Amino acid sequence: MKTDFSIPRRQNLRGILVVFLMDLVKSLRQNIYVFLPLLSSNVRENHLGKVFIVLAVLLLLQMLYSYKSYLNFKFHVQNQRFLLKQGVFSFKDTDIPFDRIQNININQNLIQQMLNVVGVEIETAGQSTAEIKIKALSREVAMELKEELLKNETSIRSENREIIENSGNLENDLEDHLQSEADHKTQHNNLASKPSLLFNLNIWELLKVGISSNYLKGFGLVIFFISTIFQYLEEFFASFYKVDFENTYLTQLYQTFTFLVGFIIFLLIATFIVTVGRTVIKYYGLQVTKKDNDYEVEYGLLKRVNQIIKKNKAQVFEIEENPLKNLFQIKNVFISQASSQELRDKKKIGVIGISDANLNILFTSLFDLNYPQQFVNFKSSMRLMFRLSFAYVLLSSLIATALFFLQGWLFSLVILLMLFSVFGFIVYKTVRKSHIGVNENLIEVQSGSIHTNKKYIAVHKVQSISIQRNFFQQKNQHADLIIYTASGKERINYLKLEEVLLLVNYLNFKVEESELGWI
């Protein structure tokens, strides 16, 4: 090793310029609207001198700031840790153990290319994309640093390393490719197994999934679509039939009624088509193949999605059921994997319309346990109903008030009672279904109202645990439990405080005792 990383060092000297230029580009991009007044000829003619003075001062300040930030940016390596000090007005000390480093990207933007330096990004598995950005190192030093940081990399780690698809990563990308190919080869030697099809979904089964999905989203889309074109439609019909809507309502009651019924039927059909269509387009030709220890999932009509489920990367295993799906004997499974950014619904891997037998295979290969499992359950308290009802009561009261002024008290009362009973039922179901179960190896978090949603998390994949108690809960000895994993958080509302304390102590003990890592 030519470069000694154990003493704190700054970036390459050319870094002063790189830091300055990159900061400049950044502040220009953020404050581009400042230049808007320059578009007016009046400003250009009368105030050009002042504008230049202000710009010059800003430029000078930026230069000083960048220079200071270059001077204060110092990193070194000590005891298998990467340490960094930085900051101009507020100071920041970062400390990363080597074994927590997920990725090291070496890249080069235009500015860095001109000055012949490279940027190094060090990623850990936290939520932000890159926690550490070194803006300017010579390529040799960058390579040495990378080598130094990866020196004690274990075999498990290299297997987990992802290939970053970033056009900026030039040789580095290639190197990673080669290495991962080598990894693959060794894997193949160990377990020479051909990819085998676990299951695929034909169009008839896909329709079943579509029919049994949640219609609320589709309904929302249809309502949104109609409300945007309603005005246009109204004009269109008015010019066509030459009728005045206001008059028609009053005089032709019968026709209005048929129109209303027709409209509702149209709404229902449109919702149905939109919902089923969305499912079919998104998951068309879904197939799951087993490759060594991983599963490959492929789906999509317009955009073909190909995702790989890795056992150690999988964090949350979600099973979705509802009464219709039970009738068809299918379930939806969604698998969330550790991701460097906050997980969105889009990133979940969907294996929908799966049969119980296949579900068992998938579950077993991800957890090494059979499905279903026995759990000790803790239920949400019925007090949760108050919290959940709040929004519903507000909504129904608003609707009822509006109806009172439009149609009178009787109609409004009938609708209010109907809404109350529907919402009451949903709230009751939601509270009844909400529970957390634990056993030796797994956590089960159940939620849902009409549908049932069960999430399974291996105990050793828990990152941290929170207990939250609002003002009332502090008085009545209840608490919300929040479990954080590398792919988001699970929240179980309104459990008894003593049960939560037991759960937290138990889970925490299991996490600390376990030899297994979360990835």
Added chain:
Amino acid sequence: MLDFQNNTLNIDDLPRFEKVEGIAVDSKYLKVLRILYLFWFLVFIGAWLTVFLTASPIKELFFVLLGILVILFALIITEIEKGFSRRKFGIREKDILFQRGFFVYKETLVPYKRIQHIELRQSLLLKAFKLYSLKIYTAGSSSGDLSIKGLDQINADKIKAQILKVADIDED
């Protein structure tokens, strides 16, 4: 009361985090918080006054706005003043605990094993009071990370050392 199947471990013998005696953050940090809320209160009231005095066609609306502002700050100040004594951290052998909050009391427990990296920050205001804020990152979502603000040098170093010690044991 609980019956974990096949379980040799007695649930009552587990170390209990709720028994940990928390250590309060430095009382100087309350001064920092007071300076901050006073500053923002003056800024908002100042902004309200300037708009109110320069251009005000609808007086009622402005008073409603003032009311909202005052209630909001009353809540924030209650949270800070009443909740300050609840800002406590606990260092255990294998995990770190932080508690805070008056209206919503939140306790977060992070095992050292799951810590990705730590950050010691010092803004200008904190620097003036010789205080630090320690941020502990896990791979979980950011609301599960710990952020202990207002530590003095000794405590900050103590926590850091404890985390490093355990991390070093892991590597052996």
